[in-house]
Amino acid sequence: MNTSKRAGKAHIDGIEASSGSLLVxxxxxxxxxxxxxxxxxxxxxxxxxPTGVGRMLGLTKMGEIKQQLYAEVAAEDIxxxxxxxxxxxxPSADPQLVRRLDSIEKQLASITLxxxxxxxxxxxxxxxxxxxxxxxxxGAEAAAVPVPAPAPxxxxxxxxxxxxxxxxxxxxxxxxxxxxxxxxVMDEGAVAEFEWTANGSILNHDTHGDGGGQNITYERGxxxxxxxxxxxxxxxxxxxxxxxxxxNEPVTFDLRTRGDYSKLIAP
Numbered sequence: 211m212n213t214s215k216r217a218g219k220a221h222i223d224g225i226e227a228s229s230g231s232l233l234v235x236x237x238x239x240x241x242x243x244x245x246x247x248x249x250x251x252x253x254x255x256x257x258x259x260p261t262g263v264g265r266m267l268g269l270t271k272m273g274e275i276k277q278q279l280y281a282e283v284a285a286e287d288i289x290x291x292x293x294x295x296x297x298x299x300x301p302s303a304d305p306q307l308v309r310r311l312d313s314i315e316k317q318l319a320s321i322t323l324x325x326x327x328x329x330x331x332x333x334x335x336x337x338x339x340x341x342x343x344x345x346x347x348x349g350a351e352a353a354a355v356p357v358p359a360p361a362p363x364x365x366x367x368x369x370x371x372x373x374x375x376x377x378x379x380x381x382x383x384x385x386x387x388x389x390x391x392x393x394x395v396m397d398e399g400a401v402a403e404f405e406w407t408a409n410g411s412i413l414n415h416d417t418h419g420d421g422g423g424q425n426i427t428y429e430r431g432x433x434x435x436x437x438x439x440x441x442x443x444x445x446x447x448x449x450x451x452x453x454x455x456x457x458n459e460p461v462t463f464d465l466r467t468r469g470d471y472s473k474l475i476a477p
Contacts, residue, residue, distance in 0.1 A: 260423045274420055278391075278452055281427060282416055376405075377468040380476050384413070384455035384463070393450035394471040396443035402469035406451070407436035411461040413453045421447015440469075448475060 253264025257273035264270040382390050394402050412435050417428040426444050431437070433456070443449050455461045467474060 257420060257425060258423055274425075277425065278416065278418070281418075281430070282414065282452075282454065286414075286432065375468070376466040378474045379464065379466045380474075381462065381464045382453075382477075384453065384461050386455055386458055386460070389452060389454035390477060391450065391452045392465060392477075393448040393475040394441070394467060395473040395475065396441075396446070396449050396471045398443055398446045400443045400470035402441045402443075402449075402467055402471050403439070404441060404465065404467045405436075405438035406463055406465040408434070408461055408463045411435070411457060411459070411463075413461060413463060414456055415454075416452045417441070417450070418452070419444060419447055419449035421445060436463075450475070 248261060249263045250267075250269060252273070253259040253267075253269040254273050255276065257270055257277050259265050259270040259273075264273070380392065384390060396402060412433045415429075415431045415434055415437070417430070419426045419428065422445065424445050424447065428441070428444075428449075441449060451465075453463065
């Protein structure tokens with residue numbers, strides 16, 4: 211018995227750990243953690259890809275989609291609070307809560323459609339701005355909000371010069387709950403004109419940009435029947451829109467663009 215204890219003690223005493231080896235191990239662990247952070251975690255969670263490796267692995271797109279969904283949920287929560295609805299925090303993974311939120315969204319969409327279709331109903335509503343309330347970006351993002359362009363009158367709508375023709379026109383039909391994204395490849399400072407319409411219905415939208423490890427939100431809108439204006443690129447990259455149908459019926463919308471961009475990226 212004593213011999214076994216002495217042998218075990220001798221084995222333990224035989225493990226030597228110098229300060230140099232501990233320092234090397236610590237630095238090695240820190241380097242591995244830093245590599246995971248830069249190459250995998252930041253692209254997959256936030257869409258931030260300073261090295262470009264995340265985009266090659268498909269992680270950056272995953273992060274951009276996550277941030278887009280988070281932004282949409284945050285925008286809807288803020289809009290709900292502004293409308294006077296009580297939104298006590300509850301676990302977002304609760305299926306019953308998700309169903310209730312979808313039901314509320316559909317009811318609001320139905321009310322908005324009713325107001326758009328009934329001129330007398332609109333007359334009973336206090337006058338507000340023609341554009342729906344949206345979350346404005348803070349800091350430098352606020353300066354890049356698309357500037358609405360004046361709508362042409364019915365008298366001269368057909369008198370546009372040929373040079374002002376739209377460069378790209380796309381159309382999509384979104385089922386209830388479905389979303390779609392369209393982007394323009396633009397250089398920093400480039401300006402593109404756009405016009406989209408839900409053709410009598412409404413859509414939620416998020417106007418944003420990304421590229422070169424940068425991300426920006428220009429504007430978010432909820433229950434919007436359409437919009438036209440100019441989009442100025444805050445940096446070189448992809449800039450455009452994400453739409454989602456929160457109504458009970460399919461929605462067909464049309465997008466037209468022209469201006470200073472090299473390519474339109476669409477599904």
